[in-house]
Amino acid sequence: MTAALPAGSSPAEEEPPPGEPLPPAPGPETEDVTGEREEWLSKLLYGRVTILAPNGMINTGVLYGGQRMNRGEGPAGESPAPPPEQAGPVPKADLDEALTAFVEPTWFGTARTKLDTGLLLLSGARRSGRRTTALNLLSRYPGPPILHAVDADADLSTWHPAENVKGYLLDGSPGMLRRGVVDRLRARLAAARTRMVVVLPDDPALLDRLEEELGEAPVPCLPPPATAIFARHFEHRVPSAADRDRRLGWVDGKDLAETLETGMAPAAVVEVVARLAAMNGPPADGSSVFDSVEGFDRREARLLVESLRNDPAKLAFLLSVCVFEGLDHRLIRAEADRLLTVAAGRLDITVPGPPDGSSAGVDVRNPEFVLRHSLSELLHAIRAVQSTVEIRHAGYPFRAEPVSFAERGRARALLEHMWRQYSRMGPLMTQWLEGIDNRVELTLPTGEFMGMAARWSGGSNSLGHIRELTRSDRWTSREIASYALGVAAKDALLAKEIKHRLREWSTQANWQSRWTVARMCGTEYGTTRPDEALGLLHRLAGVTSGGHLESVVLQATVALHNLFVRGDRDAVFQAVRDWADEDHPVAGIALRTFPALLNHDRDWFGGQLTSGGEWSGPIVDLTRRGLDEERHYANTCRVLLHWCVDAAESDELRSAVQMLLSRLAIDVSHGVLRLFVTIDRNEAPDPACKDIAAAALRDWREGGASSAHRAQPSPSRAEWTYT
Template identity: 25%
Template structure:
């Protein structure tokens, strides 16, 4: 038995370039392992290993989605509109939307999404906006209530099917409900000519206005004093920064300028250096930096490490760089190897800080987090957005570099948080990739036995699906994976649902989990049970999903005993009845107790309790959970327990398990103390 960091043997397919695992050896009645715990002889019962290294020290942080299919939480809408500046086309957009529908054409980065939120919030409030999936035929969609509906990124198929007849029909339905619909469309997507009356071309807000609004927000947040804000505003109107804003007019660029000017007045520095750092985040600057370092494997590996592993400690950056460097060196020509042999070698090499300076990066001050056992000193590039630009250029424009980065990641020991940093960075890169390989290259990590590899894929897919043009491709890939019989791949599907993808699309996410548990004849693997439980807990972290999850659990409870769906439901009901679901120690965004479900969703919880009492696999645990609630006055009040008992008594006639519970409770309460049945 092995209790090492990876207890499941790693599989190396034909496309895997990972180094083979060292084989354990057995000699002279002794077994030698590369790592872990060896046990000889028979074991009866459980074995507890104290202080065993865990592979599961993995980031379970949930990234909130920016795009949703369903109601947007009020706080998210308010946060998005906090720094909103009306674009020049805002008045025209408001006028067109008065008719019920607005088709907002926009180039990338012009702020069309935020404009759409502002327009709908004016009419329906921050809590009255619902996101829509992009259907292939919008004529089939029907508004359900008086709300603002937002469809971001109309697909080319749906755009081609859009027309005057469809829009007039939808506008009539929306007017009857006093509802509104905003559709954002990429500028390059063709639309039928008869849709022109509903179209408005989005013009980005003036960059100077965006920068001023950002500086004022920084002052409100306490990042700048009023005196510093006044000084920063003076810098902003100077000729150098005004020229930069004229050349870079998008809201993201203006925000970066404001933050750089704020940094300038707080920390000091020159206007020239600030402008130089702003320029380093452009694709052209990234290409230039990579070209200048094309002969230096140490510089390239360091730039890749900083770009890929944002916010990681300097030691993690150094380690990844040292793993990647020899792989880049292997790309050198034989002539380069001969040249190296003719020159004296510097066996010490430059210091880490000298190497950082050479690639335009620097160390931040050490920081201490509440969840960290040691200080962390991150490494950052001096310029805004430089990491993203460098990694995208390196990954997409240089043959073979993506493969080298994947190989280096596979060889890198796990450090807490690298799956989040690398997953988000890779997702941002792949959002700009083309062709079928954009998603296929995730497969080796998606099928890995290591959980941090699977979490990395989940974070990458969550980032990619924030781009409307990729939603269909990501959803299709997850559907394909969910039909696999390979447990790690099914775990990756569940891990993806335990994040922004699941929160943005709860109905499709539950359908994926349902498919992942559809493997007749197979017992539920513990890893899959943990991953699905994590996904359900993530969905339960938002009140809008409670009914969907409880209905799904009840449906799984009613499936054939022994099936994976039934086993998952039994695990969930047992956990929430006796302690909490997911069980303590398992990954969870929010743990749910039976008493909480009874209090928040009494009608749905009643159905779940009845089904659980009727099922022999969960009868005892749910009965015990109800008894624990009844015996605690505070929990009894919180769950409105007398009302539940009345409802159960009324249902007992038609449900054998409920009748058994009611009669047992009656006997327990009426019997003399010496004869009472233990609960």
């Protein structure tokens, strides 16, 4: 396998796809988290690696419209408002939709009796079926099959019905509904042998005023049980009982039953039925038929919340009811009061101005107000849009609702303008972005921005903001710096400065800077400049001051690995072989890197061994060195044991590992002896490998004292600082 390892990030339960950054670790950045990342990288280097298929993007867009009389698309994240009622005939399609599979509510007869007087006032919440019921009531009367809509702002004191119209529908809050106006309206409707239903909003103040003025209360529109609506519409949309049963088997039946029993608006029930009827199989992404379907839609939620912005007590009560719906009102009010205490003023839209200054004694906007700006307001203000839901991956799947500008390149233009025109913006942006969480979806765009900002800065200190990140103790900040340097290096002038800076940082006592250099060598910057990267790694390996040597060495090891699998294998392996012969800490990095290369590119190493290529001898020598060095024995032995186990599944690998073990058996040094004992005692290795190990052990035992010297630990050529 030749997948390049990510040069840094955080641990996760799954290995990443080739060349992908590691998924992020949750929680704040601490030494423990950094240690977990390094431990995970080590497992990737020397353990078994599963190459995952690239993650796909799944679109699970929310549906809009198509619900009873609710038409058209709305902006992302918000259900559309019904269009204003247009005066004139009700479209046949709308009427047919309203009459189809209609379920009569229990009060339908009462409403019919009221409508017999010529005028019916019908009140209810949006999506409760008010308009659908009104159209059904009017359709039950004899006469021409024509229903008309009336403008919501029509003056009913002067309005007159036309001839040959069965009924009228007025959806809104007409003014001037006094007793005399209503009496004269009823008389005109009776003369024309027609009727009218006025659909009113569920506004307690309005309804109380009408009842007091007219001496009669509007009929409340209480929808029939959601289960009855579901059954009627499902049977209409899917006539086959067997087909209905099959579709119900594709969804969570318990979830469906419980949701319907707790009550859903008729429009929402009809949408659920439409989704079930349109399904071709179980949802592939585990979504529910109820996703984004609300009995109380987003627009109405927005309107209600906005109406309470000036009243913290009612806002707290609303939140309490939403959370504790169904509990005793005393508990709900108590929790609402406690929320007000916890909020400590954050539910107040205004606060008293400071006692001194022009705002003394005047209420000012509260900057801590939690409902200060809604997402919709913010998006509208900057002309951005919110896209439909997508399934994304970061070691685990999650739903994302991306926000972007409608115009391509707008974000870059805005950032460049602010960075160039406002000199104090740069330090603020750097301080802000340095503290982001270690999540790939955040670090990549941050690094991209920081790199572009270097190109916008110009001058002799264009890399100053990135330099600050390279000195950080936070893994994430240094990760961002490496991304940013890679982006900035695409500029020819900056590339020269970056090359100079990396050489300078590679020998500094500051370990964070050397870590960043090692990280850069394993990225695209290094793989496209392999000679420069190898030179930088060689330089930084000779520095042993500054602490945190293990972190620097691990990054250097990963960088060598990535240079090997993404570039010139011969050149990188030659460097590893040459470094292993040096009497300074560079040898430690070479011997630490070698088993990682052996683990991740069996084809190349196997081909060298079986063909007797120019590197077959050095491969055997480095293997022996790794086994004999106590600090590197565990990793080298682990990789070779994996080779022996997997040889049972591959003739090519079996031939290569047999060749390697046979050449090691010629001189059974201390480390080789330990390897053969491990293979001999393990049940998993391929029989051919076990035979070679057993034969070598037998020869060693029979050799007695004459061979005993070969099994002693080889004298260390140096106590490597790097392990």
